[in-house]
Amino acid sequence: MERALKGDFVAIGKLISVLEKEGEERRELLKEIAPLVGKAYYIGITGAPGVGKSTLVDKMVGFLRGEGYKVGVIAIDPSSPFSGGAFLGDRLRMQRHATDPGVFIRSMGSRGALGGLSKAAPYVAKLLDACGFDFIILETVGAGQSEVDIVKTADTVIIVLVPGMGDEVQIIKAGIMEIGDIFVVNKSDKEGAQKLTRELETWIELGYKGASWVPPVLMTIAENGTGVDKLINALKGHRKYLLESGELEKRRRKRIAEEISKAVEDMLKERIVKNLNKEQMNLYVDLVLNGKRDPYSIAEELVNNLY
Amino acid sequence: MVEERIRVLIAKPGLDGHDRGAKVVARGLRDAGIEVIYTGLRQTPEQIVQTAIQEDVDVIGLSILSGAHEYYCRRVLELLKEKGISDIVLIVGGVIPPEDVSMLKSIGVSEVFGPGTPISKVVEFIRQVVKK
Incomplete structure (x- = not known):
């Protein structure tokens, strides 16, 4: 633990494996971590498979590194319900950061959890928080409509959508569309992006009348980084709102309970x-x-x- | 109760662009209940070792078709040693001339799997050396 706190990646890597196992040892470690957390900002990214979550995370990491922040990434992919094995391929898109001492990336199999995260993911986020990472980005498994556990861990939830995946009816449905603090229309150079953005904005306007935070809708092209600066700005805006409105404390209280x-x-x-x-x-x-x-x-x- | 999972990094160092074999092996390991971290093409030894550290893997599997197996294996083993890591097993797959196999083993590669190796053999070997 001491070595991990000093930023030793080997030690952090090993401790994460401890957190992935149920039992006494994990609980003891969590006790040690508990007083050290609370400095990092937790960002959740979710959306259907193939919408570009990993690529977007890669670009966000690059941007935040440019500002001097240390970034931890937890990327979750599904475990096989049959063999229990997993093919963890999210970090494939982030490998340019592999040797950056200010970036720690860990891939996790969902191991039977159905909410889009793995059971240990929130614990791992805390460990990275304790180890001095300024931003922790949690990337969920490719989510469908109801994988909403991310909202229990992240301060800001980003929902990534792409054009061509259904009409307005999909936007109105309950579940994942309700947990977004920021909406991103990725691959916005594709046909239908404008329309999707407009539809989203319309429904958000309706649903959030009088609310103190109205989720912005942003267009990005993660592949070449277009719009990522605006996304980071929106993120900071949401963080500021959470802090000033007292909502952050409210969310964190709920989380602790x-x-x-x-x-x-x-x-x-x-x-x-x-x-x-x-x-x-x-x-x-x-x-x-x-x-x-x-x-x-x-x-x-x-x-x-x-x- | 979730038991401990074996974690294996499958990486392709260097410049050759053929990752079909690496993907087939990764898929086979997945079906055997192993968590496979897949990094894709054109990885440097530094990237591979840093990834293995962050992912806390038990095994690194390198897929090499370029003929540069000696260099990449030596470099990866060297970097692991530099970081003080002794518990990660290195295995190699791909096109390795038979006469080079014993050389690779002598520098610290645990096993070499040539074309036509059944996945079950790789799985069996990994289970044996990791013993979780």
């Missing part, structure tokens, strides 16, 4: 699973199959037995 209940949940599960071997479980299963007991009274009993 959630973290506590999550930690409780994890610990309970750990303890009960530890106490329960396979044979015992099979016994319970038999009882339920024979109609002698039900799963809920068994759960009740297991939890009550803890005390």
